[in-house]
Amino acid sequence: MSRHTDPFYSAKLLARLARPDAEDFNTACQAFANKCKLQMIEDYDQHLNQTIVRFRVISDIPDRLERDATRLVNELRSALDKSVNAASKIIKGVGSGKLKYTHFPFGSNMNELERQLSAERGLLRDIPKELHEHLLSLKPYIGGNDTLAAVGKLSNPAKHENLLALHLRLPSIGINGGDWHFAQIRPIWNEAKDECELFRLKGIQQSYHGLRIRSTVTFNDAESLAGKEVAPTLFELARMVEEIVLGLEAKTASIIQGRKA
Numbered sequence: 268m269s270r271h272t273d274p275f276y277s278a279k280l281l282a283r284l285a286r287p288d289a290e291d292f293n294t295a296c297q298a299f300a301n302k303c304k305l306q307m308i309e310d311y312d313q314h315l316n317q318t319i320v321r322f323r324v325i326s327d328i329p330d331r332l333e334r335d336a337t338r339l340v341n342e343l344r345s346a347l348d349k350s351v352n353a354a355s356k357i358i359k360g361v362g363s364g365k366l367k368y369t370h371f372p373f374g375s376n377m378n379e380l381e382r383q384l385s386a387e388r389g390l391l392r393d394i395p396k397e398l399h400e401h402l403l404s405l406k407p408y409i410g411g412n413d414t415l416a417a418v419g420k421l422s423n424p425a426k427h428e429n430l431l432a433l434h435l436r437l438p439s440i441g442i443n444g445g446d447w448h449f450a451q452i453r454p455i456w457n458e459a460k461d462e463c464e465l466f467r468l469k470g471i472q473q474s475y476h477g478l479r480i481r482s483t484v485t486f487n488d489a490e491s492l493a494g495k496e497v498a499p500t501l502f503e504l505a506r507m508v509e510e511i512v513l514g515l516e517a518k519t520a521s522i523i524q525g526r527k528a
Contacts, residue, residue: 274353275516280513281346285505288339291496296484302326303433303482308462322405328431329485337430339501343508347371350512351394351402353517358395368393373419374408374429397522398515405511409482415502415507417492431497432487 273279304325311318352369359366368390374380382390384399394402406412407419421430486492492500 273310274356275350275512278346278349278353278512279351279516281342282505282509283488285339285343285501285508287430288335288342289498289502290333291504292335292339292501295335296498298330299326299329299484300482305482312467315467316470318468318470319464320466320468321462322464322526324433324482326368327461328433332484333429333431336497336501339505340418340421340430343504344371344418346512347418350399351397354398354515357519358397358522359393366393371419372402372407373416376408376410377403377406380408388528398518399514401518414492414503417486417500417503418508421486421492429487432485434483434485434494434496458466 278439306323308321308323309318310321345420348369348371351371354368354483355366355369370391372380372383372394373392374383383389384394384402386392405415409416484497485494486497486500
């Protein structure tokens with residue numbers, strides 16, 4: 268169908284273009300990670316007799332990555348909303364008429380979703396009952412389908428925090444000149460200084476040749492997605508949303524066909 272006759276056209280367009288956008292984002296993330304500059308800083312705490320090893324971020328996450336990730340998440344959310352709206356219009360036979368209360372359902376648990384869908388004056392009241400079971404089967408809540416639920420969290424209009432964060436990893440330690448005796452190896456991030464204290468060593472210790480730090484772009488804070496790498500997660504979300512949109516289209520066709528039988 269053309270864009271003028273297919274109610275699902277806009278939803279499918281956003282979902283289909285999300286995958287190449289996610290691939291482009293992954294390429295940009297890898298390029299940034301390869302060039303990300305970190306400065307190693309060593310201090311000695313004489314009171315605790317510990318050598319503090321931390322890294323300062325010299326090159327932060329580019330604004331374009333933040334913008335592109337935010338745009339992609341919002342477009343995926345829009346694709347979900349548009350697909351539910353299209354299905355509702357077809358099933359209710361309202362043509363090009365407006366249905367205001369047909370957002371894709373997100374909730375904290377299954378019971379909340381059931382209440383939202385069944386509420387006569389609720390924000391989802393225009394979604395036909397024939398779609399309720401199908402939508403509930405997608406489990407768009409934390410504890411159900413965590414990745415899908417994150418789309419609702421990340422695209423929440425009330426969310427004002429940055430979407431992305433820089434995560435420093437210590438995949439391997441090369442030791443040169445003797446053994447290291449760790450007093451602490453829990454990374455501590457200092458946002459004010461863009462520094463990460465990676466670990467503390469007992470006494471005065473040096474010789475950090477071979478210390479390799481890997482930087483990755485992760486989600487800043489989205490419950491189940493916090494700390495996860497953004498690029499592969501966005502690609503998985505794009506795949507999932509496209510599958511949901513096409514599934515809703517097929518379910519709608521099945522409902523209409525069933526009425527004719």
